[in-house]
Amino acid sequence: MTTPHAVTELPQWRQVEGHFRQVPYFLTREMMGGLPFEIAGGHIGDLVGKPVAEPHVHDVDEIYLLLSPEPGAAVIDVELNDAPGVTYRSPAAILVPAGVKHRFVTRQASQGSYCFGIFVLESRPGATP
Ligand code: ZN
Secondary structure (H helix, E strand, O other): OOOOOOOOOOOEEEOOOOEOOOEEEEEOOOHHHOOOEEEEEEEOOOOOOOOOEOOEOOOOEEEEEEEOOOOOOEEEEEEEOOOOOEEEEOOEEEEEOOOOOEEEEEEEEOOOOEEEEEEEOOOOOOOOO
Protein backbone atom coordinates (compact mmCIF):
# COMPACT_ATOMS: atom_id res chain seq x y z
CA MET A 1 0.00 0.00 0.00
CA THR A 2 1.48 3.32 -1.01
CA THR A 3 -1.35 5.69 -0.11
CA PRO A 4 -2.97 5.87 3.28
CA HIS A 5 -6.50 4.51 3.49
CA ALA A 6 -8.26 7.63 4.72
CA VAL A 7 -11.86 8.45 5.49
CA THR A 8 -12.49 12.17 5.38
CA GLU A 9 -16.28 12.46 5.28
CA LEU A 10 -16.65 12.57 9.03
CA PRO A 11 -18.46 12.29 11.25
CA GLN A 12 -21.05 9.78 10.10
CA TRP A 13 -24.28 10.42 11.98
CA ARG A 14 -26.24 7.47 13.36
CA GLN A 15 -29.35 6.99 15.42
CA VAL A 16 -28.38 5.07 18.56
CA GLU A 17 -30.88 3.67 21.05
CA GLY A 18 -31.19 5.77 24.19
CA HIS A 19 -29.58 8.86 22.70
CA PHE A 20 -31.47 12.14 22.33
CA ARG A 21 -29.83 13.09 19.03
CA GLN A 22 -27.99 11.34 16.26
CA VAL A 23 -24.51 10.30 17.35
CA PRO A 24 -21.36 11.32 15.46
CA TYR A 25 -19.20 8.31 14.53
CA PHE A 26 -15.58 8.78 13.51
CA LEU A 27 -14.72 5.13 12.95
CA THR A 28 -17.19 2.37 12.09
CA ARG A 29 -16.85 -1.35 11.55
CA GLU A 30 -17.35 -0.89 7.81
CA MET A 31 -14.35 1.41 7.34
CA MET A 32 -10.89 0.49 6.06
CA GLY A 33 -11.86 -2.99 5.04
CA GLY A 34 -13.38 -3.80 8.42
CA LEU A 35 -12.45 -2.69 11.93
CA PRO A 36 -12.77 -4.54 15.26
CA PHE A 37 -13.95 -1.37 17.02
CA GLU A 38 -15.98 1.78 16.49
CA ILE A 39 -15.47 5.28 17.87
CA ALA A 40 -18.28 7.75 18.45
CA GLY A 41 -18.71 10.90 20.46
CA GLY A 42 -17.24 14.33 20.37
CA HIS A 43 -16.83 17.73 21.91
CA ILE A 44 -18.33 18.14 25.37
CA GLY A 45 -17.30 21.75 26.03
CA ASP A 46 -20.92 22.91 25.80
CA LEU A 47 -22.55 19.89 27.47
CA VAL A 48 -22.03 20.62 31.17
CA GLY A 49 -25.05 19.24 33.00
CA LYS A 50 -26.61 18.03 29.72
CA PRO A 51 -26.54 14.25 29.29
CA VAL A 52 -26.58 13.13 25.65
CA ALA A 53 -28.44 9.89 26.40
CA GLU A 54 -30.78 8.10 28.73
CA PRO A 55 -29.10 5.24 30.58
CA HIS A 56 -28.72 2.50 27.95
CA VAL A 57 -27.09 -0.86 27.31
CA HIS A 58 -24.83 -2.22 24.55
CA ASP A 59 -24.13 -5.83 23.71
CA VAL A 60 -20.42 -4.99 23.42
CA ASP A 61 -17.92 -3.36 25.78
CA GLU A 62 -17.65 0.41 25.55
CA ILE A 63 -14.65 2.41 26.72
CA TYR A 64 -15.18 6.07 27.48
CA LEU A 65 -12.10 8.07 26.55
CA LEU A 66 -12.11 11.50 28.21
CA LEU A 67 -9.67 14.07 26.86
CA SER A 68 -9.06 17.78 27.34
CA PRO A 69 -6.42 20.33 26.31
CA GLU A 70 -5.17 20.61 29.89
CA PRO A 71 -5.18 17.69 32.35
CA GLY A 72 -8.19 17.80 34.64
CA ALA A 73 -10.16 20.26 32.53
CA ALA A 74 -12.92 17.73 31.75
CA VAL A 75 -14.91 15.99 34.47
CA ILE A 76 -17.67 13.42 33.93
CA ASP A 77 -19.83 11.33 36.20
CA VAL A 78 -20.27 7.78 34.92
CA GLU A 79 -23.48 6.09 36.05
CA LEU A 80 -23.57 2.27 35.96
CA ASN A 81 -26.72 0.23 36.63
CA ASP A 82 -28.54 3.18 38.21
CA ALA A 83 -25.91 3.60 40.94
CA PRO A 84 -24.80 7.13 41.80
CA GLY A 85 -22.29 8.45 39.28
CA VAL A 86 -18.54 8.02 39.82
CA THR A 87 -16.49 11.09 38.97
CA TYR A 88 -13.53 10.95 36.57
CA ARG A 89 -11.15 13.70 35.45
CA SER A 90 -9.39 13.89 32.10
CA PRO A 91 -7.43 12.15 30.89
CA ALA A 92 -9.27 8.96 31.73
CA ALA A 93 -10.36 5.73 30.06
CA ILE A 94 -13.33 4.02 31.69
CA LEU A 95 -14.56 0.53 30.77
CA VAL A 96 -18.29 -0.07 30.60
CA PRO A 97 -18.76 -3.84 30.24
CA ALA A 98 -21.29 -5.21 27.78
CA GLY A 99 -24.76 -5.52 29.26
CA VAL A 100 -24.25 -2.87 31.95
CA LYS A 101 -26.69 0.03 31.88
CA HIS A 102 -24.76 3.28 31.67
CA ARG A 103 -24.42 6.88 30.69
CA PHE A 104 -22.14 9.79 31.49
CA VAL A 105 -22.98 13.33 32.52
CA THR A 106 -20.51 16.14 31.91
CA ARG A 107 -19.79 18.06 35.11
CA GLN A 108 -17.03 20.34 33.88
CA ALA A 109 -15.41 20.77 30.47
CA SER A 110 -13.22 23.43 28.95
CA GLN A 111 -13.49 24.18 25.24
CA GLY A 112 -11.56 21.47 23.44
CA SER A 113 -12.67 18.71 25.80
CA TYR A 114 -13.87 15.47 24.22
CA CYS A 115 -15.50 12.27 25.37
CA PHE A 116 -15.45 9.35 22.96
CA GLY A 117 -17.06 5.96 23.25
CA ILE A 118 -14.90 3.18 21.83
CA PHE A 119 -17.01 0.11 21.09
CA VAL A 120 -14.99 -3.08 21.28
CA LEU A 121 -16.58 -5.38 18.72
CA GLU A 122 -14.34 -8.40 19.28
CA SER A 123 -13.59 -10.01 22.63
CA ARG A 124 -10.56 -8.63 24.41
CA PRO A 125 -7.70 -11.09 25.04
CA GLY A 126 -7.45 -10.13 28.73
CA ALA A 127 -11.19 -9.95 29.38
CA THR A 128 -12.66 -11.87 32.27
CA PRO A 129 -15.95 -13.51 31.33
ZN1 ZN B 1 -23.12 3.74 25.58
